[in-house]
Amino acid sequence: MKKLLLGSVVALAVATSANAEALKGRGASFPAPVYKAWTSAYNKATGVQVNYTPTGSGDGIKSIKKRIVDFAGSDKPLKPEVLKENKLYMFPTVVGSIVLAYNIDGVKDGELKLSREAIAAIFSGKAKMWDDEVIKKENKDVKLPHEPITVAVRADKSGTTFNFTYFLNKINPEFKVSKKPEWKAEKVVAGKSNSGVTANIKQIKNSIGYIEYSYKLKENLPAAKVQNKAGKFINPTVKSFQDAAKYASWTKEKDFYAIIGDPDGETSYPIVAATFILLPAEKAEKNKEVVKFFEWAYKNGDKVAADLGYVPLPASTKDEIAKYWAEKKIK
Amino acid sequence: MVGKIFKDFSLLSAILILVILVAIFGILYSYASDAIHTFGWDFLTTTTWQPGEDDDGGIFGGYIPIVGTLLATLIAMLIAVPIAMGIAIFLTEVAHPLLIKPVSIAIELLAAIPSIIYGMWGLFYFAPIIQQSFGGSGVGLLTAGIVLAIMIVPFMSAITKDAMNTTPGVLKESAYAMGATKFEVIKDVIMPYSKTAIIGSVILALGRALGETMAVAFLIGSIVKLPSKVTDPTTSIPVLLANNFAEAQDLELSSMFYLALILFAVSFIIISFAKFYFLGRKR
Numbered sequence: 202m203k204k205l206l207l208g209s210v211v212a213l214a215v216a217t218s219a220n221a222e223a224l225k226g227r228g229a230s231f232p233a234p235v236y237k238a239w240t241s242a243y244n245k246a247t248g249v250q251v252n253y254t255p256t257g258s259g260d261g262i263k264s265i266k267k268r269i270v271d272f273a274g275s276d277k278p279l280k281p282e283v284l285k286e287n288k289l290y291m292f293p294t295v296v297g298s299i300v301l302a303y304n305i306d307g308v309k310d311g312e313l314k315l316s317r318e319a320i321a322a323i324f325s326g327k328a329k330m331w332d333d334e335v336i337k338k339e340n341k342d343v344k345l346p347h348e349p350i351t352v353a354v355r356a357d358k359s360g361t362t363f364n365f366t367y368f369l370n371k372i373n374p375e376f377k378v379s380k381k382p383e384w385k386a387e388k389v390v391a392g393k394s395n396s397g398v399t400a401n402i403k404q405i406k407n408s409i410g411y412i413e414y415s416y417k418l419k420e421n422l423p424a425a426k427v428q429n430k431a432g433k434f435i436n437p438t439v440k441s442f443q444d445a446a447k448y449a450s451w452t453k454e455k456d457f458y459a460i461i462g463d464p465d466g467e468t469s470y471p472i473v474a475a476t477f478i479l480l481p482a483e484k485a486e487k488n489k490e491v492v493k494f495f496e497w498a499y500k501n502g503d504k505v506a507a508d509l510g511y512v513p514l515p516a517s518t519k520d521e522i523a524k525y526w527a528e529k530k531i532k
Numbered sequence: 533m534v535g536k537i538f539k540d541f542s543l544l545s546a547i548l549i550l551v552i553l554v555a556i557f558g559i560l561y562s563y564a565s566d567a568i569h570t571f572g573w574d575f576l577t578t579t580t581w582q583p584g585e586d587d588d589g590g591i592f593g594g595y596i597p598i599v600g601t602l603l604a605t606l607i608a609m610l611i612a613v614p615i616a617m618g619i620a621i622f623l624t625e626v627a628h629p630l631l632i633k634p635v636s637i638a639i640e641l642l643a644a645i646p647s648i649i650y651g652m653w654g655l656f657y658f659a660p661i662i663q664q665s666f667g668g669s670g671v672g673l674l675t676a677g678i679v680l681a682i683m684i685v686p687f688m689s690a691i692t693k694d695a696m697n698t699t700p701g702v703l704k705e706s707a708y709a710m711g712a713t714k715f716e717v718i719k720d721v722i723m724p725y726s727k728t729a730i731i732g733s734v735i736l737a738l739g740r741a742l743g744e745t746m747a748v749a750f751l752i753g754s755i756v757k758l759p760s761k762v763t764d765p766t767t768s769i770p771v772l773l774a775n776n777f778a779e780a781q782d783l784e785l786s787s788m789f790y791l792a793l794i795l796f797a798v799s800f801i802i803i804s805f806a807k808f809y810f811l812g813r814k815r
Binding site for chain 2: 257259260351358359384389391392401405406408
């Protein structure tokens, strides 16, 4: 229903702005809630209409390569060589995070602690029951049922999956980083988009799945504490995401190409991901308008982003992006 | 003059249908040709659906979605056909006249519910019940099959009921006069008389079950994996298409058109087989 509403809002927005000089963007659905908030606030402040259609990172990349939109969103950063080849510019916008949400009777939010070993065991199918030794080890005080684990994953190709498998790959190189991997776990159930996975977790007892943080907030699902690189168990909170974002190593020389998952730091939540904007290099005039929007969003959009469960970029990164824009003469 | 216009118009309409049918087939084939050349008939027996790195190439096979579609449809038909027949017989021969109207209206209303509502109801209400009583993950082949059955029952029973109602009273009365019981009248008079329409209703329902997308997408689990138990999640052709279409490109996109072509062909074959076998024999 929410999706439907969102769809009709988008349709309405498209219809009402048909005659105005609207900026068109499409792609990643991971940052869609925050882009939506930004575009409507920007419209109120400046009267400029920006339309963003969340169709998925793959579709965004495809669309910008074909030059059918003014800008594209992607959760998967493109390597500098690929950008050059397709004459694209790229910069990050916000940092989001992926949580492991579960549905186990009697286990409340944040009670379940998942070690890196346990996460790998669950998603590879090595741990088949909730009371498996590898999970129980860190959860002595939690009553885990002797029930099979159902793993909830994405049915569609997804940037969220790409970033989650990136984290899994850091734990255990046997996992392939992919937008749609083959899951080896015994009981797997797939849903379309973040909302589909969320609904599956909600409905299926003894299930666990990876979803974007804002969906956990919206549906009030319990999520696990995840063990980070430093060995600490970290609750998914905006604070722990911010701590993680500090370790991102973005540079304008590399078009900000960096996957920020599994960062260092004692207090960093490990499964974080940045989301990116792609611009066609040759369209200088249109790019200036798009950049104006994101410049405005960097300045005025931090609070909205934080309220939705995203982490605004650190000030130093924003400065670096401003320099990048100036260098490419699109500011 | 008017007669000629009318004749031409109806001819045009009839031809248009043929043209559309051929055009759909042609388009599906041309988009699928890439995958057909790459995989050939092996596509039908390959059990993986795995795009390659960076969306380049990959291995795609239709075996699991094809089997999933057929199994879900089979479960639905096994459940729905007897129930639909029961409803129709009850309404035409058994029910008290006061009961006929409200039940018939309820059935017609049920037939008018959009499939996404069945899907949502199935996921939010029905799947947990299935998980409790049969184990498994709640969503899977069985859940999808049962909800599909619920979706097609009103369809079948409404048509069957209307067909049974057309049995001439004289025929039934003669049978009763010969000493036939109610069961014998239903079995030997009404059923043979309305056989054509009953089979027609089954075929229509079969077509709907084969192509149903939204409700099944909610309930089947959408995993490209062969089910080993009836409660296991798997996928079906329309579900796989709906889930992956937005993000697919090149070979995967072409493979999806190949799958669509197969669904087209499977529906066509099943329905024409049913038509010629059951309905053709009489002529």
